[in-house]
Amino acid sequence: MKTMKLVFLLFFFDVTLSVKHSLKFFFTVSSGVKHIPDFVGVALIDEVPVGRCDSIGEKAEFTQDWMKKLKEDDPQHLDWYTQESLFVHNKYNAAIDMMKNQLNQTGGVHILQRMNGCEWDDETGEINRFAQFGYDGEDFIAFDLKTLTWIAQKPEALIIKQQWDRNRPKNDYRKSFLTQRCPEFLKTYLDLGKNFLLRTDLPSVSLLQKIPSSPVRCFATGFYPDRVMMFWRKDGEELHEDVELGEILPNHDGSFQMSVDLNLSSVTPEDWRRYECVFQLSGVKDDIITKLDKAVIKTHWVPPSEFPAGPVIGGVVGLLLLLAVCITGVFIWRRRNNGVTTSGEK
Known part of the structure; x- marks a missing residue:
């Protein structure tokens, strides 16, 4: 299909x-x-x-x-x-x-x-x-x-x-x-x-990935007109397998966006350099080529080894200390309040 x-x-x-x-x-x-x-x-x-x-x-x-x-x-x-x-x-x-x-x-x-x-x-x-x-x-x-x-x-x-x-x-x-x-x-x-x-606007192209096991998405936005081709290739040959081509969608400013995903589950890290994303716009002679490179992939994922444990632990300890102070304050307030009430009854 x-x-x-x-x-x-x-x-x-x-x-x-x-x-x-x-x-x-x-x-x-x-x-x-x-x-x-x-x-x-x-x-x-x-x-x-x-x-x-x-x-x-x-x-x-x-x-x-x-x-x-x-x-x-x-x-x-x-x-x-x-x-x-x-x-x-x-x-x-x-x-x-x-x-x-x-x-x-x-x-x-x-x-x-x-x-x-x-x-x-x-x-x-x-x-x-x-x-x-x-x-x-x-x-x-x-x-x-x-x-x-x-x-x-x-x-x-x-x-x-x-x-x-x-x-x-x-x-x-x-x-x-x-x-x-x-x-x-x-x-x-x-x-x-x-x-x-009849204008021609070139897009900005970026590589996106949710987590390391997710496909790498080549995302182009801001182009016009919508007569484009976008694909992944390996060693100069266009790929048809492990590729998911997205639809051309409109942006609010009248330009368009498009993406194409590449599944890298069976690709070794050494072979990444053999892949590239190609964007072609009708009427434009030169293609926009984006090499597959981990250094340029945008992601919100943070490796567990790089997770800032120290600041988090410090924040938790600080929160516990603050909670202890609050409990102590409430206890002291209740004792004083009870004392005032008792002396008033006497």
Whole structure:
């Protein structure tokens, strides 16, 4: 399984070297969830949130400073997002009620989500489009651009498919948006945010280990974009066994982090110098190589032989002395208090 996972990632990395950019719209309508908006819409460019709207504010807003320039140059652009979001809110509120009735769901928490958008390869010019719905965390129904019909991904979606297939004007509009406006928007947004979206940030890489018997983790954080490869190699050869590759995860500042673990349980200390961690970032010629070296591994583990027993023993003795003083003080206070009480009775 590990080998298959690595082969898949290698294939995926080769594909993404061509640099694909995406514009995605996520709309979420919920039922039975308290204390949060029942509708939230988010727009993302290359997985970076750039705009949002919800049922409380009922007005779309850009969340990146470089997108706010569009508000000045084209005020109607943001108004269009607001109108589209409010339309989706009203329509999908009715849709989620219909689904609940169809599935005999009288209560509980239910969530309907829509994701649509486009992906553009800036080298080949190829454009992919997509529109799909999920219900309660599972794929539900998806739009087929070639036939302008819907594909039911659950048996429960068949009735909805039949209804939506008959709405030809709406499906034509959806095709027009996905094939024309979405790519135009994406290219406009990329031009506005090129200093942010098309930047290249190298990571800081460190080796981490919990205890001596734990795998050594090679951890990279702060890199951008997320088109990377990370692996361990021995004597210049990439390792596929005793390696656990982690996922690429986002940081709060828009950069990414990733890790890859190496199990050293069968490796002798003399062989450590033969291992190294390699980080490769798309568009960057030189790899970041980190040699496996105990001296640079970060850990919170302290060997028992180095445990500061003297200070601890001294602290314990001091604590016992303090406790003895407190007990003695209480005893003396009680004797004096009893003495005062007795003399008062006499």
